[in-house]
Amino acid sequence: MGYPGLNQFPLAMDDETSIHDQVYEALAESLIQGQIPPGKSVSLRTLANELNVSPMPVREAVRRLIAQKALELQPSNKRLRVPSLSENRLLQLMTARQWVEPELAFLGAQKITRDVIVELKNDDERLMAALSKGDVDGYMKANYAFHFRLYNLAEADLFLDMARTLWLQSGPFMRVVFGRLGTVQLPQDHHQELIRALESGDHAAVRQHMAEDVHEGMELMLEALKG
Known part of the structure; x- marks a missing residue:
């Protein structure tokens, strides 16, 4: 399943900001704006494809977002999701x-x-x-x-x-x-x-x-x- 809203955050490959930071900002903005629904699983590869980048900068961005408790890794299938909210x-x-x-x-x-x-x-x-x-x-x-x-x-x-x-x-x-x-x-x-x-x-x-x-x-x- 893709998340078309992610393509609202185009990356400037020749920008002075590193691609890692740009990927993080794109994913962070998509979460803040609710583009990734709560409880829905998504893979690193899907996110990378949506942003048209390799999985490596996505993996680094995801680590930061997991540390901020904005995403979580599901142990059963290694996929990502927005944590449920109690x-x-x-x-x-x-x-x-x-x-x-x-x-x-x-x-x-x-x-x-x-x-x-x-x-x-x-x-x-x-x-x-x-x-x-x-x-x-x-x-x-x-x-x-x-x-x-x-x-x-x-x-x-x-x-x-x-x-x-x-x-x-x-x-x-x-x-x-x-x-x-x-x-x-x-x-x-x-x-x-x-x-x-x-x-x-x-x-x-x-x-x-x-x-x-x-x-x-x-x-x-x-x-x-x-x-």
């Missing part, structure tokens, strides 16, 4: 995201510029347009861009790595939420309130709105898991 694990992810992401937003808010605010507004417009069309891929890309555009301003590499790892683990399950609820049933996010807080320089409100945004998104995942 309620206990989801609650841990929720707690961790609610701790680290509001802090990243708070730190990023202190370095915000008008140009970045414009880019955040554009991200949110793309997100809302995708929701109105039922475009799951477009929504997930725009939502990730919105969050990490702000987080990247924080200059807090440890927190940023933690947030990215948490998104790697939770991204595939957001796709499950869409499958069960559809895009039209999603509650209003807190992006608009967050943007207004950024414009007014209210850093504490930025932190609060991000905490609410993360909490409500994870609650949806919990409902979908229980359902």
